[in-house]
Amino acid sequence: MFDLFDDIPKPDIAWHPDWIAADAGSDLMGALIEEVRWQQDFMNTPGGRVPLPRLTAWQGEPDAVYVYSGIRNVPQPWTPAVAQLRDAAQEAAGARFNSVLLNRYRGGLDSMGWHADKERELGPEPVIASVSLGAARSFEFRHVRTHATHTLSLTHGSLLVMRGRTQLEWVHRVPKEPGARGERINLTFRWVDASKARR
Numbered sequence: 001m002f003d004l005f006d007d008i009p010k011p012d013i014a015w016h017p018d019w020i021a022a023d024a025g026s027d028l029m030g031a032l033i034e035e036v037r038w039q040q041d042f043m044n045t046p047g048g049r050v051p052l053p054r055l056t057a058w059q060g061e062p063d064a065v066y067v068y069s070g071i072r073n074v075p076q077p078w079t080p081a082v083a084q085l086r087d088a089a090q091e092a093a094g095a096r097f098n099s100v101l102l103n104r105y106r107g108g109l110d111s112m113g114w115h116a117d118k119e120r121e122l123g124p125e126p127v128i129a130s131v132s133l134g135a136a137r138s139f140e141f142r143h144v145r146t147h148a149t150h151t152l153s154l155t156h157g158s159l160l161v162m163r164g165r166t167q168l169e170w171v172h173r174v175p176k177e178p179g180a181r182g183e184r185i186n187l188t189f190r191w192v193d194a195s196k197a198r199r
Protein backbone atom coordinates (compact mmCIF):
# COMPACT_ATOMS: atom_id res chain seq x y z
CA MET A 1 0.00 0.00 0.00
CA PHE A 2 1.12 3.55 -0.63
CA ASP A 3 2.64 4.89 2.56
CA LEU A 4 2.91 8.62 3.10
CA PHE A 5 5.95 8.06 5.34
CA ASP A 6 7.96 5.81 3.04
CA ASP A 7 10.17 8.76 2.11
CA ILE A 8 11.26 9.55 5.65
CA PRO A 9 14.93 8.62 5.75
CA LYS A 10 16.21 6.22 8.37
CA PRO A 11 19.80 5.75 9.49
CA ASP A 12 21.38 2.39 8.62
CA ILE A 13 21.65 0.93 12.12
CA ALA A 14 21.23 -2.32 14.04
CA TRP A 15 19.90 -1.97 17.56
CA HIS A 16 20.31 -4.58 20.30
CA PRO A 17 18.76 -3.15 23.50
CA ASP A 18 19.48 -6.20 25.69
CA TRP A 19 22.89 -7.11 24.36
CA ILE A 20 24.53 -7.55 27.80
CA ALA A 21 22.60 -8.79 30.88
CA ALA A 22 22.20 -6.13 33.59
CA ASP A 23 24.48 -7.81 36.18
CA ALA A 24 27.27 -8.54 33.72
CA GLY A 25 26.98 -4.95 32.45
CA SER A 26 27.37 -3.55 35.95
CA ASP A 27 30.47 -5.70 36.56
CA LEU A 28 31.97 -4.51 33.27
CA MET A 29 31.24 -0.90 34.12
CA GLY A 30 33.01 -1.27 37.48
CA ALA A 31 36.01 -2.85 35.75
CA LEU A 32 36.15 -0.06 33.15
CA ILE A 33 36.08 2.66 35.80
CA GLU A 34 39.08 0.99 37.46
CA GLU A 35 41.21 -0.16 34.54
CA VAL A 36 40.87 2.59 31.92
CA ARG A 37 43.15 5.62 32.06
CA TRP A 38 40.44 8.30 31.89
CA GLN A 39 41.53 11.77 30.89
CA GLN A 40 40.13 15.24 30.68
CA ASP A 41 40.70 16.50 27.13
CA PHE A 42 40.27 20.02 25.81
CA MET A 43 38.88 21.45 22.59
CA ASN A 44 39.63 24.70 20.85
CA THR A 45 36.67 27.04 20.44
CA PRO A 46 36.40 30.67 19.26
CA GLY A 47 36.27 31.53 22.97
CA GLY A 48 39.45 29.62 23.82
CA ARG A 49 40.45 26.20 25.09
CA VAL A 50 37.62 24.54 27.03
CA PRO A 51 37.41 21.15 28.76
CA LEU A 52 35.32 18.51 26.94
CA PRO A 53 32.06 17.89 28.85
CA ARG A 54 33.04 14.24 29.56
CA LEU A 55 36.12 12.12 30.26
CA THR A 56 37.65 10.15 27.41
CA ALA A 57 40.17 7.44 26.59
CA TRP A 58 41.44 5.89 23.37
CA GLN A 59 42.63 2.28 23.16
CA GLY A 60 43.68 0.02 20.31
CA GLU A 61 46.45 -1.47 18.22
CA PRO A 62 49.66 0.60 18.17
CA ASP A 63 49.24 1.42 14.46
CA ALA A 64 45.63 2.67 14.82
CA VAL A 65 46.78 6.28 15.03
CA TYR A 66 43.93 8.75 14.84
CA VAL A 67 44.36 12.43 14.00
CA TYR A 68 41.84 14.98 15.14
CA SER A 69 42.04 18.71 15.76
CA GLY A 70 45.57 18.35 14.40
CA ILE A 71 46.52 16.07 17.29
CA ARG A 72 48.07 12.66 16.63
CA ASN A 73 46.47 10.24 19.08
CA VAL A 74 48.40 7.04 19.71
CA PRO A 75 46.09 4.56 21.44
CA GLN A 76 46.62 3.09 24.90
CA PRO A 77 46.97 -0.72 24.84
CA TRP A 78 43.76 -2.75 25.21
CA THR A 79 42.78 -3.41 28.83
CA PRO A 80 40.99 -6.70 29.76
CA ALA A 81 37.33 -5.58 29.99
CA VAL A 82 37.67 -3.47 26.84
CA ALA A 83 39.23 -6.37 24.92
CA GLN A 84 36.39 -8.64 26.07
CA LEU A 85 33.81 -6.15 24.78
CA ARG A 86 35.75 -5.71 21.52
CA ASP A 87 35.63 -9.47 20.83
CA ALA A 88 31.88 -9.60 21.51
CA ALA A 89 31.23 -6.47 19.43
CA GLN A 90 33.19 -7.91 16.48
CA GLU A 91 31.09 -11.04 16.64
CA ALA A 92 27.79 -9.12 16.84
CA ALA A 93 28.63 -6.55 14.18
CA GLY A 94 30.37 -8.98 11.79
CA ALA A 95 33.25 -6.52 11.45
CA ARG A 96 36.77 -6.08 12.84
CA PHE A 97 37.82 -3.25 15.13
CA ASN A 98 41.37 -2.09 15.87
CA SER A 99 40.50 0.78 18.20
CA VAL A 100 37.89 2.22 20.52
CA LEU A 101 36.96 5.66 21.79
CA LEU A 102 35.66 5.53 25.37
CA ASN A 103 33.46 8.29 26.74
CA ARG A 104 32.54 8.67 30.39
CA TYR A 105 29.55 10.92 31.14
CA ARG A 106 29.81 11.80 34.84
CA GLY A 107 26.19 13.02 35.02
CA GLY A 108 23.37 14.57 33.01
CA LEU A 109 25.36 17.71 32.25
CA ASP A 110 28.08 15.76 30.43
CA SER A 111 27.33 15.47 26.72
CA MET A 112 28.60 15.17 23.14
CA GLY A 113 27.65 17.72 20.46
CA TRP A 114 26.41 17.12 16.90
CA HIS A 115 29.00 15.37 14.75
CA ALA A 116 29.50 12.53 12.29
CA ASP A 117 32.36 10.06 12.59
CA LYS A 118 33.75 10.67 9.14
CA GLU A 119 37.45 11.23 9.55
CA ARG A 120 39.33 10.02 6.49
CA GLU A 121 41.04 7.21 8.39
CA LEU A 122 37.63 5.61 9.10
CA GLY A 123 36.89 5.17 5.38
CA PRO A 124 33.68 6.15 3.52
CA GLU A 125 31.16 3.74 5.07
CA PRO A 126 32.52 2.78 8.49
CA VAL A 127 30.96 0.15 10.75
CA ILE A 128 30.94 1.60 14.28
CA ALA A 129 29.77 -0.50 17.23
CA SER A 130 28.58 1.53 20.22
CA VAL A 131 28.22 -0.14 23.63
CA SER A 132 26.43 1.67 26.47
CA LEU A 133 26.66 0.99 30.21
CA GLY A 134 25.14 2.79 33.19
CA ALA A 135 22.63 5.64 33.08
CA ALA A 136 20.40 5.61 29.98
CA ARG A 137 20.90 8.68 27.79
CA SER A 138 19.16 9.93 24.64
CA PHE A 139 21.04 9.52 21.38
CA GLU A 140 19.75 11.71 18.57
CA PHE A 141 20.29 11.38 14.83
CA ARG A 142 19.62 14.35 12.53
CA HIS A 143 19.50 13.92 8.77
CA VAL A 144 21.88 16.45 7.22
CA ARG A 145 19.61 17.43 4.31
CA THR A 146 16.03 17.14 5.63
CA HIS A 147 16.81 17.66 9.35
CA ALA A 148 14.55 14.69 10.11
CA THR A 149 15.43 13.39 13.58
CA HIS A 150 15.46 9.97 15.15
CA THR A 151 15.96 9.39 18.90
CA LEU A 152 17.02 6.24 20.76
CA SER A 153 17.44 5.70 24.48
CA LEU A 154 20.86 4.09 24.87
CA THR A 155 20.12 1.84 27.82
CA HIS A 156 22.45 -0.15 30.09
CA GLY A 157 23.89 -3.11 28.20
CA SER A 158 22.75 -2.02 24.75
CA LEU A 159 24.62 -2.25 21.45
CA LEU A 160 24.04 0.12 18.54
CA VAL A 161 25.77 -0.63 15.24
CA MET A 162 26.00 2.22 12.72
CA ARG A 163 27.02 1.38 9.18
CA GLY A 164 26.54 2.12 5.47
CA ARG A 165 25.83 5.77 4.73
CA THR A 166 24.94 6.69 8.32
CA GLN A 167 28.00 8.94 8.86
CA LEU A 168 27.56 10.59 5.45
CA GLU A 169 23.85 11.34 5.73
CA TRP A 170 23.36 11.90 9.46
CA VAL A 171 24.91 13.67 12.42
CA HIS A 172 24.40 12.42 15.97
CA ARG A 173 24.75 13.70 19.52
CA VAL A 174 24.18 12.94 23.21
CA PRO A 175 22.43 16.08 24.51
CA LYS A 176 22.70 17.37 28.05
CA GLU A 177 19.88 16.02 30.24
CA PRO A 178 19.92 17.81 33.58
CA GLY A 179 17.43 15.26 34.95
CA ALA A 180 19.56 12.21 34.09
CA ARG A 181 21.10 10.70 37.22
CA GLY A 182 24.29 8.69 37.43
CA GLU A 183 27.27 7.86 35.30
CA ARG A 184 27.31 6.40 31.83
CA ILE A 185 30.16 4.81 29.89
CA ASN A 186 30.05 4.45 26.12
CA LEU A 187 32.53 2.62 23.91
CA THR A 188 32.57 3.15 20.13
CA PHE A 189 34.63 0.46 18.41
CA ARG A 190 36.10 1.42 15.03
CA TRP A 191 38.51 0.34 12.33
CA VAL A 192 41.13 3.02 11.74
CA ASP A 193 43.33 2.88 8.65
CA ALA A 194 46.17 5.21 9.63
CA SER A 195 47.51 5.27 6.06
CA LYS A 196 44.39 7.24 5.04
CA ALA A 197 44.97 9.99 7.62
CA ARG A 198 45.49 13.55 6.44
CA ARG A 199 49.07 14.62 7.03
Ligand SMILES: O=C(O)CCC(=O)C(=O)O
Pocket (backbone or CB within 6 Å): 101, 103, 112, 117, 130, 139, 154, 172, 173, 174, 186, 188
Ligand atom coordinates in the same frame (compact mmCIF):
# COMPACT_ATOMS: atom_id res chain seq x y z
O1 LIG B 1 28.16 8.37 23.90
C1 LIG B 1 27.61 8.05 22.84
O2 LIG B 1 26.67 7.28 22.78
C2 LIG B 1 28.08 8.67 21.55
C3 LIG B 1 29.53 8.46 21.28
C4 LIG B 1 29.91 8.97 19.92
O3 LIG B 1 29.12 9.44 19.15
C5 LIG B 1 31.30 8.86 19.51
O4 LIG B 1 32.13 8.39 20.30
O5 LIG B 1 31.61 9.25 18.39
Ligand SMILES: [Fe+2]
Pocket (backbone or CB within 6 Å): 115, 116, 117, 172
Ligand atom coordinates in the same frame (compact mmCIF):
# COMPACT_ATOMS: atom_id res chain seq x y z
FE1 LIG C 1 30.01 9.62 17.17
